[in-house]
Amino acid sequence: MSDGADTGWLAVAGLGPGDEGLITPEVTATLAEATDVIGYVPYVARVAAREGLVRHPSDNRVELDRAALALNLAAQGRRVVVVSSGDPGVFAMAAAVFEALEAGAPEWLNVDIRVLPGITAMLAASARAGAPLGHDFCAINLSDNLKPWALIEKRLRLAAEADFAMAFYNPRSKSRPEGFARALAVLQEACGDDRPVLFARAVSTPDEELRIVPLDKAEPAMADMRTMVIVGSSRTRTIARAGGPVLYTPRSVPETAA
Amino acid sequence: MSDGADTGWLAVAGLGPGDEGLITPEVTATLAEATDVIGYVPYVARVAAREGLVRHPSDNRVELDRAALALNLAAQGRRVVVVSSGDPGVFAMAAAVFEALEAGAPEWLNVDIRVLPGITAMLAASARAGAPLGHDFCAINLSDNLKPWALIEKRLRLAAEADFAMAFYNPRSKSRPEGFARALAVLQEACGDDRPVLFARAVSTPDEELRIVPLDKAEPAMADMRTMVIVGSSRTRTIARAGGPVLYTPRSVPETAA
Incomplete structure (x- = not known):
């Protein structure tokens, strides 16, 4: 033509x-x-x-x-x-x-x-921290611009019950700062205090910052719009090293864990 | 040194x-x-x-x-x-x-x-088919070499309840051909007959083959060790085109769906 x-x-x-x-x-x-x-x-x-x-x-x-x-x-x-x-x-x-x-x-x-x-951001963040998504996991957009908050909360509870590691996109924005605080509260109730949480900001850029904290020390202000948040499964582990901790989820789950 | x-x-x-x-x-x-x-x-x-x-x-x-x-x-x-x-x-x-x-x-x-x-394979497969992982999703390794089958089945049921799209790695191997058939049976029970399923084999290689079928037409033999399987959420849609169908999951969920 x-x-x-x-x-x-x-x-x-x-x-x-x-x-x-x-x-x-x-x-x-x-x-x-x-x-x-x-x-x-x-x-x-x-x-x-x-x-x-x-x-x-x-x-x-x-x-x-x-x-x-x-x-x-x-x-x-x-x-x-x-x-x-x-x-x-x-x-x-x-x-x-x-x-x-x-x-x-x-x-x-x-x-x-x-x-x-x-x-994608979760895999870049995971790579920088170790391998927290090395076993079964889910990816959830925490923005409630395009879906009801009740659905987000339902998915968080079911993902915790399934013992998925969880990767959260868009954890926090100026227009809805309270959403991430509510998500953290749901997760603390469902997963307990010790679950490791990775805050990975601006991965692979000059502004990159990584922080790993237990769930009861996770605060909404640790995330902004450039932050990817990954919450480990019950099996996710931290290895202490001089060069900084490694966060990873083993590939196997013992028979007794089902 | x-x-x-x-x-x-x-x-x-x-x-x-x-x-x-x-x-x-x-x-x-x-x-x-x-x-x-x-x-x-x-x-x-x-x-x-x-x-x-x-x-x-x-x-x-x-x-x-x-x-x-x-x-x-x-x-x-x-x-x-x-x-x-x-x-x-x-x-x-x-x-x-x-x-x-x-x-x-x-x-x-x-x-x-x-x-x-x-x-990663699920994102290459998703890209070829459209955007089936365009909303919340999970990734599950269907191999039970390293975890109990009961845990796989539990995760399938909870993922269906959460209405995640699901990406399955290692759906089928010669040493455990029955596992994928059991997974499909669980999914048919939990998700109904019409849910679209993508079988994406050897994506980006000369052997690439894509097939989209409804869940009740999905058969274990449609997957081998080089196949990535993606099951849509309840919102995943197919667009018919002369160039082949597009499979995608919209970004939004209406308020009534929670």
């Missing part, structure tokens, strides 16, 4: 947690072919400007508008990359793009859409 | 699911500095031979021996990379290294150990 619509595509790409060394070659190569990059301001800022690349930074919480812009441009024949930090499939833009696709213009169904995985 | 022991290190690195384009630059750079690479035969085979690099392939299920070899070599001043597929912190070698460290020689506590994250 003369308008180039058959050559457009949309890639939803993960930039990883911050370090350039954690961006996959697949994502780097795809960005090099793009005509347009779309995303939240700080993520678009991670993509270098160059001739032939139009950058479309947007504010937080406009995910569906951003997805519609991306689908429209790709349907017009542009080569579009929507960028997320971490992995685009984990509490990020991939689901938003498919929500927009399902609700949107029929011609969008012909757009070539690819999701390009990235290093 | 003249024996070089102060310059040795141990990196536990993730090679991703198979495609070279999914290996992080951090892992590639670290492998280029290594004197020794250690791991399960097919993973060591993914690291090109070169002068100055000793390759130590080993069989499956000797994880602790492999970890001890790595710690010993690093303590002697070698630059050692233990390789896993996917992410080393998810049902892979990082936890085994820390188990060996905790139980092992006191001098190992001085070894410089780093875990280098990788693209």
